[in-house]
Amino acid sequence: MTQHQVTTDWKGNMQFESNNPSGETLLMNAGPENGGVGEGLRPKALMLASLAGCSGLDVASLIEKMKLAVDDFKIETTADLTDEHPKIYQNVRVVYHFYGKNLEESKLEKAVNLSVEKYCGVMEMFRKFATVAIEIQFHHA
Structure with a gap:
C-alpha cells in the first residue's frame, strides 16, 4: 500500500x-x-483544485495517448457548501472546456468519462460525500 x-x-x-x-x-x-x-x-478551495487537477492529469494523458488535437482545455469546479457546521461540499459541478479547430468530441468525451468513472481517485473520494455533476463543453475555433 x-x-x-x-x-x-x-x-x-x-x-x-x-x-x-x-x-x-x-x-x-x-x-x-x-x-x-x-x-x-483556502483549504476547501484546494479540495476543488485537487479534484480538477486529478481529473485534468488523467485527461491530458489520454489526449496525448489518443493523439488528439486540443489547443487548450480548462476545468471549472463549483461547489455548494452546507449551511450547518461542519460545512461540507454538498453539490459539486465539474465543467470541462475544450478549445480547438479539430476537436474530436466523442474521443474527448471518452477521455473525460475514463477519468471520471475509472482513474481519478479524488473524484471517487468526492462521491463519498457529495453529488458530483459532470459537463463537457466544446469551443471550436
Missing part, C-alpha cells in the same frame, strides 16, 4: 504552510471574514 505524508506548519495567526511529496509547498490562510489576512489558498 502506498502512503502519502504531508506536514503542515503553523506560520502564525491563521496561516499554515504544507509540503507535498513533490517537495513543493503551499500557503493556506483563512479569509478576513474568518480572522485571516487572505494570503494563501
Whole structure:
C-alpha cells in the first residue's frame, strides 16, 4: 500500500504552510471574514483544485495517448457548501472546456468519462460525500 505524508506548519495567526511529496509547498490562510489576512489558498478551495487537477492529469494523458488535437482545455469546479457546521461540499459541478479547430468530441468525451468513472481517485473520494455533476463543453475555433 502506498502512503502519502504531508506536514503542515503553523506560520502564525491563521496561516499554515504544507509540503507535498513533490517537495513543493503551499500557503493556506483563512479569509478576513474568518480572522485571516487572505494570503494563501483556502483549504476547501484546494479540495476543488485537487479534484480538477486529478481529473485534468488523467485527461491530458489520454489526449496525448489518443493523439488528439486540443489547443487548450480548462476545468471549472463549483461547489455548494452546507449551511450547518461542519460545512461540507454538498453539490459539486465539474465543467470541462475544450478549445480547438479539430476537436474530436466523442474521443474527448471518452477521455473525460475514463477519468471520471475509472482513474481519478479524488473524484471517487468526492462521491463519498457529495453529488458530483459532470459537463463537457466544446469551443471550436
